[in-house]
Amino acid sequence: MLWTHYSERVTDIGTLRETFAIGSLSESHNVEYGKAQGDFKVEKDSYVFADDWDMPDGAKLPLWMLGFLY
Secondary structure, eight states, rough: OHHHHOOOSSOHHHHHHHHHHHHHTTTSSSSSOOOOOHHHHHHEEEEEETOOSSSOOOTEGGGGGGGGGO
């Protein structure tokens, strides 16, 4: 990944995923960390954003879809 070339220390990949999700969603939505029912609670619904997932399946969404919010 590109970030590894610019980072002097190893960053937890999970933290990078969550930072990307929060950054993508928080501009237009109310986002909370919702570990009880999913990774994130967006407005009133809970979602899991997975980087190893290709197609949406209920509340489990591929992380790449957040790129369309820009």
